[in-house]
Amino acid sequence: MKFKRNNDNIASKIHDEIVMVNIEKGNYYGLNAVGSDIWDFIESPRTEVEICEMLLEKYDIDTKTCRAEVKEFLKKLLDQNLIETFNA
Amino acid sequence: MSSSSFSVEHDFIILLLAKQLERANQLTEFLDCEELSRLLEIHKISSAIGPLIESLDNDKIKTLLHDKIESDKLYQLGLIRELHLLKSAFDTIPFIPIKGPTLSQFIFNNPAERNSWDLDILIRPENLDTCKQILESLGYESVETYRTQKQKEALLKYHHQFEMYHSEKGILIELHWQLHSLRGHDIGFEQVFASHETCVIGNDTYMVMGWQQRIEYLCMHGTSHVYHRLQWLNDLKHIFESLETSQWTLLVNHMRSRKTEMHLALAIKLVETLFGCKFPLELELNKRDEKRCQILYNLSLQAQKRTSLNVKDTGWRDFVNTHRIQYTSGGIKGLLKSLFSRSVRPSNWDYFAFNDRVFFLNHLFMRPIWLLKRISKK
Numbered sequence: 001m002k003f004k005r006n007n008d009n010i011a012s013k014i015h016d017e018i019v020m021v022n023i024e025k026g027n028y029y030g031l032n033a034v035g036s037d038i039w040d041f042i043e044s045p046r047t048e049v050e051i052c053e054m055l056l057e058k059y060d061i062d063t064k065t066c067r068a069e070v071k072e073f074l075k076k077l078l079d080q081n082l083i084e085t086f087n088a
Numbered sequence: 089m090s091s092s093s094f095s096v097e098h099d100f101i102i103l104l105l106a107k108q109l110e111r112a113n114q115l116t117e118f119l120d121c122e123e124l125s126r127l128l129e130i131h132k133i134s135s136a137i138g139p140l141i142e143s144l145d146n147d148k149i150k151t152l153l154h155d156k157i158e159s160d161k162l163y164q165l166g167l168i169r170e171l172h173l174l175k176s177a178f179d180t181i182p183f184i185p186i187k188g189p190t191l192s193q194f195i196f197n198n199p200a201e202r203n204s205w206d207l208d209i210l211i212r213p214e215n216l217d218t219c220k221q222i223l224e225s226l227g228y229e230s231v232e233t234y235r236t237q238k239q240k241e242a243l244l245k246y247h248h249q250f251e252m253y254h255s256e257k258g259i260l261i262e263l264h265w266q267l268h269s270l271r272g273h274d275i276g277f278e279q280v281f282a283s284h285e286t287c288v289i290g291n292d293t294y295m296v297m298g299w300q301q302r303i304e305y306l307c308m309h310g311t312s313h314v315y316h317r318l319q320w321l322n323d324l325k326h327i328f329e330s331l332e333t334s335q336w337t338l339l340v341n342h343m344r345s346r347k348t349e350m351h352l353a354l355a356i357k358l359v360e361t362l363f364g365c366k367f368p369l370e371l372e373l374n375k376r377d378e379k380r381c382q383i384l385y386n387l388s389l390q391a392q393k394r395t396s397l398n399v400k401d402t403g404w405r406d407f408v409n410t411h412r413i414q415y416t417s418g419g420i421k422g423l424l425k426s427l428f429s430r431s432v433r434p435s436n437w438d439y440f441a442f443n444d445r446v447f448f449l450n451h452l453f454m455r456p457i458w459l460l461k462r463i464s465k466k
Contacts, residue, residue, distance in 0.1 A: 012200035
């Protein structure tokens with residue numbers, strides 16, 4: 001399964017963070033540096049594994065923790081309708 | 089580059105925009121935060137310098153800039169959402185957003201990278217009442233309005249826009265039926281529609297100006313305000329830097345055919361001087377246009393200097409300057425259209441001797457009536 005951005009959201013970077021708005025609902029969101037990296041990365045559709053690999057290259061974190069936190073983060077994004085999934 | 093007769097805050101902004109970060113860093117200890125905030129607001133430039141602030145050494149300035157950028161970007165995102173709502177509400181009524189999020193998308197490939205504070209929408213004049221009603225249903229109120237059919241006709245004929253404001257959201261929408269920038273070079277809906285392109289923001293596709301017409305409009309718009317706002321020059325800097333040789337040729341041919349080449353020359357001269365750029369273009373203007381270009385160039389530097397030093401023009405000085413610009417840019421025709429356009433602003437209708445008719449007599453008597461009313465109030 002791959003994850004990609006929902007086009008209803010417009011994002012803008014402020015240094016290494018992102019602010020964005022869902023233009024349908026009018027809700028605003030902020031992503032920290034790691035969240036911004038993930039958001040940038042899923043400009044093209046990516047699997048959870050690909051996202052983890054990207055983060056492991058950039059940050060000093062163990063694989064287990066990375067996978068758990070990425071899973072949780074992607075769930076939050078899905079719950080807010082910021083991203084969508086499709087089968088690769 | 090910048091003259092020392094400008095403020096240090098002005099010079100700092102210019103250096104950042106020109107990506108001269110080492111020199112900009114040298115100025116940070118001399119900056120007044122309040123003054124810097126003032127200029128960032130006036131020049132609408134916070135988003136443009138956002139990517140550069142991490143290169144600064146001064147933490148106080150970085151924090152100030154970061155907070156300003158965050159606040160401005162949130163506002164931009166709100167405008168983008170509002171544009172989306174407008175599109176849904178307008179449904180089959182065609183409209184063309186001018187500047188704002190679509191210009192940001194064009195220049196920076198992101199609709200929120202450029203500061204805007206309102207939405208400019210180009211519509212067909214016959215759709216003005218319908219668009220007004222739609223905006224009212226969304227909670228907008230007319231800033232000023234026409235009271236009679238004759239007043240509406242005068243507004244449509246001699247003026248170019250109608251303003252509506254949403255007090256809760258703090259958003260101003262300008263409905264334009266002409267993009268006059270400089271009278272004598274009016275651009276109407278049909279002209280833009282005939283050569284329009286499209287722009288995608290989110291899931292919405294908007295009609296936008298064709299790229300040559302857009303650059304031409306930005307040059308003329310900048311001229312009409314003598315580029316007192318650095319944002320306009322920064323926009324053109326980015327656009328000019330992205331043009332290939334073949335595009336420069338097409339652009340020059342387009343503007344030459346419309347006799348607006350002088351405005352391109354002015355824009356290039358200002359961008360090259362302020363930001364230290366050099367573009368692969370040599371424009372040959374006739375002597376009259378060269379002279380006009382030089383006058384407008386000087387007026388632009390004077391306007392930027394007044395802004396940087398917080399010197400405000402008094403009423404009459406502003407009036408004279410505005411019409412001097414119109415005359416220099418558009419000749420006598422431009423000047424007359426500018427004068428008439430001012431007269432038909434709804435705020436002036438209180439001074440019309442003839443409420444509903446004989447427009448030219450109203451124009452003639454308006455100023456004496458205005459003066460009498462002012463004297464009698466005192």
